């Protein structure tokens with residue numbers, strides 16, 4: 001079993017990478033969805049402050065790997081030999097997945113500078129997006145406080161997303177194909 005996870009700062013391109021994986025036929029488990037689901041279950045609006053608050057609470061009550069632990073059952077439920085996990089936020093989550101899947105866990109970091117990420121956010125218009133570069137900087141700091149920097153450092157591969165979407169798509173397909181090729185086929 002191979003688990004490929006994407007890690008990176010907000011709006012670095014993790015969802016795009018996951019979308020490309022999905023188009024390649026690889027099932028995707030989204031860690032952000034786990035938090036958004038919990039926000040909705042609590043009857044809250046899924047905005048930036050509520051997702052941040054719920055994510056912080058989950059980690060405080062259940063540990064820094066609370067979201068990763070909730071993802072593991074979803075990963076097994078896919079019944080697939082190769083799965084993509086979108087949204088690893090911290091080193092505790094990386095350690096959790098490495099404990100569970102050992103060498104089968106592959107971490108890919110996606111990098112784009114803050115100015116590039118902010119200009120993409122302005123175009124994206126998601127309900128939990130911030131509307132100033134200071135807001136993005138605060139969010140970056142919140143993510144870094146959860147051990148995101150260490151998670152990025154622990155990655156096996158880095159993909160730069162500082163160019164066009166077509167270039168990024170080509171790079172993601174190249175890296176994923178590499179692991180698809182190495183993935184044991186028809187494993188029972």
Ligand SMILES: Nc1ncnc2c1ncn2[C@@H]1O[C@H](COP(=O)(O)OP(=O)(O)OP(=O)(O)O)[C@@H](O)[C@H]1O
Pocket residue numbers: 008009010011012013014015016017032120121123124161162163164165166168
């Ligand atoms: N190379 C690119 N060129 C142009 N737009 C891009 C590129 N990569 C990503 N985008 C766009 O930038 C926005 C942010 O990317 P995406 O949502 O994939 O980031 P993310 O890392 O998943 O963000 P978050 O951590 O906030 O969930 C999206 O609207 C996406 O379509």
